[in-house]
Every structure is written in structure tokens, then in C-alpha cells.
Amino acid sequence: MANKRSFVRAVLLFFLCAVLVVGCKTTDVIDGLGAVQLGGFRLSESQVGALKKTAVALEKAFTDITPEQEYYVGRAVGATLLGKYSPRTDSQTVEYLNLVGQSLARVSDMPETYGGYHFVLLEDEGINAFAAPGGLIFISRGMLRCCKDEDALAAVLAHEIAHVQLKHGLQAIKTSRLTSAFSIMATEGAKQAGGPQLAQLTGIFEDSIHDVTATLVNSGYSRAFEREADVAALEILRRAGYDQRALVAMLGEMKQRLNPQGLDFAKTHPDPADRIADLAPQLAGVKTPAGMTVRQQRFQRILGSI
Amino acid sequence: MPRKILLLLLFCLAATPALAKQEWLNVAVRNGALRQQPMPFGKIIATLGYGERVDVLAEQGLWRKVRDQKQGREGWMHSASLIAKPITLKPGERLEGGASEDELALGGKGFNAQVEAQYKARGKNLDYASVDWMERIQVSPEAMREFLAKGGLQNPEGGNTHGK
Numbered sequence: 001m002a003n004k005r006s007f008v009r010a011v012l013l014f015f016l017c018a019v020l021v022v023g024c025k026t027t028d029v030i031d032g033l034g035a036v037q038l039g040g041f042r043l044s045e046s047q048v049g050a051l052k053k054t055a056v057a058l059e060k061a062f063t064d065i066t067p068e069q070e071y072y073v074g075r076a077v078g079a080t081l082l083g084k085y086s087p088r089t090d091s092q093t094v095e096y097l098n099l100v101g102q103s104l105a106r107v108s109d110m111p112e113t114y115g116g117y118h119f120v121l122l123e124d125e126g127i128n129a130f131a132a133p134g135g136l137i138f139i140s141r142g143m144l145r146c147c148k149d150e151d152a153l154a155a156v157l158a159h160e161i162a163h164v165q166l167k168h169g170l171q172a173i174k175t176s177r178l179t180s181a182f183s184i185m186a187t188e189g190a191k192q193a194g195g196p197q198l199a200q201l202t203g204i205f206e207d208s209i210h211d212v213t214a215t216l217v218n219s220g221y222s223r224a225f226e227r228e229a230d231v232a233a234l235e236i237l238r239r240a241g242y243d244q245r246a247l248v249a250m251l252g253e254m255k256q257r258l259n260p261q262g263l264d265f266a267k268t269h270p271d272p273a274d275r276i277a278d279l280a281p282q283l284a285g286v287k288t289p290a291g292m293t294v295r296q297q298r299f300q301r302i303l304g305s306i
Numbered sequence: 307m308p309r310k311i312l313l314l315l316l317f318c319l320a321a322t323p324a325l326a327k328q329e330w331l332n333v334a335v336r337n338g339a340l341r342q343q344p345m346p347f348g349k350i351i352a353t354l355g356y357g358e359r360v361d362v363l364a365e366q367g368l369w370r371k372v373r374d375q376k377q378g379r380e381g382w383m384h385s386a387s388l389i390a391k392p393i394t395l396k397p398g399e400r401l402e403g404g405a406s407e408d409e410l411a412l413g414g415k416g417f418n419a420q421v422e423a424q425y426k427a428r429g430k431n432l433d434y435a436s437v438d439w440m441e442r443i444q445v446s447p448e449a450m451r452e453f454l455a456k457g458g459l460q461n462p463e464g465g466n467t468h469g470k
Contacts, residue, residue: 067334067389068356069417075437076425083431087440098445099453106346107460109368110386112335114356118440136440150457185415202424205417209425241459291458298457 062170062178067134070170071114074134076209077169077216081130081138084217085122088141088306093121096302100150101137104158107239109232110165117164119157121306126264127254130216131160133169141306142264146254150295151246153303154237159247162232168225172215173208180204220268227278234282244286251276330375333358334389340381344369347450347460351381360388 065073088094101119105111117135122128124140131137137160139153147153163169181204184197215221221229230247237244251272258266269275333354341348344366352374354360360372363380370388373380426434445453454460 066416071336072417072419072422075422075434075441076432078437078440079426079429079432079434082433082436082440087436089439094443095445095449098443099450102445102450103454103457103459111346111384112338112387114335115441116335116337118443120440120443136437181416198420198424201416202421202428205421205425206428208417239460241457289458291456295457 062167062173062175064182065170065178067114070167071134072205073170073173073208073212074115074132074136076205077132077212078136078138080209080213081122081132081216085124085138085140087138088121088123092302093306096298097121097139097153100154101157101161104154104236104240104242105135105161108158108161108165108236113164117161126262127258127266128264129156129160131163131169132216133164133167133212135161135164137161137164140264142257143254144303144306146250146257147299148249148253149246149292150299151237151243151292152250152253153299154240154242155233155247155250158233158236158240158242159229161236162229163221163225165232166225166228168221168229169212169216171225172221173211177204177208177211181208216268218268223270223274226270226275230275230279231282234279241289241291243289243292245283245288248276248279248283251279330359330361331370331372331388331390333360333383333387335387338383338387340372340374340379340383342381344371344382347454348382350447352379354383 097119101117105117113135115134115136117137119137119139121144122138122140125142126140127142127146128140129138129143137157139156139160143156144153147156181201184200184204220226233247234244237247254265255272255276258264258272260266333356336356338354338356338358339350340352340354342351343349354374359375360383361375362370362372364371366382368385369382370385371380372383372388426432
């Protein structure tokens with residue numbers, strides 16, 4: 001009997017481990033386990049609880065961050081960037097930038113976010129553009145100087161929208177932090193967070209924001225992420241009716257202006273020449289879309305003197 | 307012995323009702339546009355709030371024809387603005403369908419306004435006032451329409467073909 005029980009136990013544990021590793025709907029399987037009774041062997045409630053917590057922690061990743069949580073991460077990243085650089089607030093610039101931005105965001109694969117897309121120009125001479133998770137998008141004056149027309153500006157913004165859509169910012173957060181955050185959320189159950197748990201969560205939040213801003217400002221994304229964002233940007237430009245080749249034109253201008261020792265895009269992004277080479281095959285046969293002259297004129301009128 | 311293993315496997319199969327097709331979805335954005343047509347710039351009939359539930363009536367590419375459970379309004383929403391898992395709970399509200407405690411825990415939990423307030427209090431060089439200003443930036447539908455039309459960009463009603 002003892003042998004039989006330990007065999008069943010072994011099979012059961014093996015099965016649970018297998019499910020844990022596979023990770024699909026683990027919690028659903030474990031949820032029902034309190035009722036398991038096989039050959040006199042029964043998992044106690046606390047054993048089920050412990051297994052469930054482990055399973056929950058294992059399943060959690062950046063994809064489990066709710067849109068609302070992503071929004072709070074984005075706000076904190078935005079508050080950090082705006083603590084460092086001042087935004088340009090004249091209404092003509094703000095409106096124009098947001099019209100260009102919205103015309104792109106609406107045709108992207110993620111046209112709406114929890115808090116929406118919002119675009120600002122930063123008073124920064126370095127060549128920079130940042131996308132905080134959730135859709136707060138920043139472009140520096142230095143970057144604007146790399147844009148000769150509205151289509152080039154659209155290319156920069158489309159690339160940043162692509163980072164939001166692809167959730168690249170959230171992926172900069174170390175998985176271990178999310179695992180800890182979700183464990184705290186699981187243990188507190190449906191109760192309101194408070195006291196030590198709130199302090200713990202805030203600590204994890206602080207570290208997570210640091211992960212994202214350090215990636216945006218210092219280390220940059222991987223070349224693979226940048227390529228992914230460039231490809232998505234081309235599709236967004238096409239759908240909106242902008243010239244896809246403006247992305248390459250902008251990168252060429254950036255190559256001219258970039259100081260290789262700079263602390264801006266020179267440090268955080270792949271060499272523009274590499275990005276141009278990556279994009280070349282996708283642009284064969286692309287024709288100039290209508291309306292270039294009108295767009296060029298309004299760009300000059302509104303942003304030409306900045 | 308094999309009978310018991312079989313029983314266990316059968317049990318595991320039976321214990322996955324949550325995999326059954328869920329008919330309603332949650333709005334995953336704070337101001338979800340319910341549009342007359344399945345187009346990026348289609349006319350907005352209503353705005354649905356975060357966590358509101360909608361029934362899916364039809365699909366067209368990345369668009370879903372939905373009906374909101376509260377008021378029965380029908381229109382089109384982009385699939386990226388909808389999410390299958392329960393994401394929010396209003397005070398006193400219970401989730402139907404026997405949601406687990408962990409799912410309940412995710413409603414408004416984790417990184418939320420409370421955490422932001424604490425983070426802000428600890429804050430070094432954080433400019434939340436500018437973030438709030440940035441979030442208030444809106445472009446009107448009229449300005450958008452004019453911008454698109456004059457710039458030769460796509461048809462203001464969204465006559466492009468994206469979203470296969």
C-alpha cells in the first residue's frame with residue numbers, strides 16, 4: 001500500500017511539474033486539485049495553495065501587465081524624462097506634432113492605449129526620441145533637425161509608436177521584478193494593498209521604472225528590437241499615406257549629424273547606416289505618394305524656425 | 307494502477323472549463339472609441355470605459371462589431387482595445403463565472419494610483435505636472451479631418467485597406 005501511494009504521489013508530482021514547465025493554464029488545472037482523492041492520497045489545501053502560487057509566479061511576465069499598470073509605468077517613465085528635459089508648450093507646435101502623431105497611431109496595430117497617445121517636443125539639442133510604455137512619445141529638437149519634411153517627422157514618430165505597439169519598453173523590465181510583484185498581488189488576494197505590501201510594490205515599481213529609463217536613455221534596445229520597430233514603422237507610414245522612404249532619408253540625415261561619441265542616439269541606437277541597409281530590400285518599388293508639397297509647406301511654416 | 311493514471315488525466319481534462327470560449331470581452335483602454343464603421347477614422351458613436359464588457363457580434367480583420375452589456379449600444383472597436391481576461395472590478399462588483407482569487411487580485415492591483423503616489427513621494431526629479439499636461443493634449447476630429455484631407459493623407463473616413 002505504501003509503495004502504491006508513493007507511486008501515485010510520484011506520478012502526480014511528475015504530472016504537475018510537467019504542466020508547470022509547459023505553463024499553459026496551469027492555474028486552472030491546479031484550481032481543481034483540492035478535490036483530488038486518489039488511492040487514499042490527497043493534496044492538502046495548503047499544498048494546493050503553495051503549488052498555485054508557484055504556478056502563478058511562473059506564468060507571469062510582461063504580457064500579464066494590465067493596460068492600466070502599463071499606463072502607470074509609462075507615466076513614471078514620462079515624469080523621469082520630463083524631469084530631465086523641458087517640453088515645448090507653444091500651442092501651434094503641440095497641435096501639429098499631435099496631428100502628425102495621431103494620423104499614424106490610429107492606423108497602427110494598436111490605435112488606442114489606456115491613456116492614449118500624446119506627443120511632445122523636448123528642448124534638447126541631442127538627437128533623441130523616446131517612447132514610454134502606453135503611448136507618451138518624446139522627440140528632441142536635435143532629432144527634429146534630422147527631419148527635412150513632415151514625412152521624415154512622421155517616420156520618427158511611427159518608429160516610436162511601433163515601440164509602444166510592440167511593448168518593447170515593458171520588456172526592458174527584469175522578469176524577476178514582475179514575478180515578485182505578481183506574488184505580492186497574489187498573496188494579498190482581493191484585499192486592498194497597504195502597509196508593507198504597498199512599500200514592497202513601490203520598491204519594485206521604482207526598480208522597474210529604472211530598468212525602462214536606463215534602457216531608453218543609456219543602453220538602448222537590441223538591434224533586433226530596432227529592426228522590428230523600423231519594419232512596423234514602414235507599415236504604419238504606408239497605411240497613413242506617408243512616403244516610406246522618408247525613414248531612410250531621415251536616417252541618412254542623422255548619420256551626417258550624429259557625433260559618434262555622443263550620449264544620444266549614437267549611444268543608444270544601431271548605426272543609421274546599418275538600419276538603412278536593413279530597410280533597403282523593403283523599399284524596392286515604393287512610389288512617392290500624393291500631397292508631399294502641401295505637407296512640406298506646413299512643416300516649414302510650423303516647425304521650420306525651431 | 308494504469309486506471310488511476312487514466313483517472314487523473316481525465317480529471318485534468320475536465321478541470322479546464324476556463325478554456326471554453328468566452329463570449330464577452332473587456333474594454334482595455336480608458337476611452338475606447340465605439341465607431342460606426344470598422345475604420346481608423348470612422349465616426350465615434352460612443353466612448354466605452356476601461357473594464358466595460360462587450361459582446362462580440364461579428365469580426366472584420368482586426369475590427370470587432372460589439373454591443374456593450376450596459377446600454378446595448380452597437381458599433382465597431384479595434385481588437386487591440388479589447389482584452390479577454392477580467393481586468394477591473396468596481397467596488398462591490400463580483401466577477402461572474404467563478405473567477406479565481408488571483409484574477410480578482412489583478413483588478414486594479416499592482417502598479418496603480420496608490421503606488422504612483424508613494425513613488426512620487428520618494429521621487430527625485432520627477433515632473434508629473436508635465437505628464438498630466440501632456441495627457442490632456444487632444445486633437446479634435448475636425449482638426450484631424452482637415453489635416454488628413456489637406457495633406458493628401460488617407461481618406462478621412464478611413465477608406466484605407468489595412469487590417470486584413
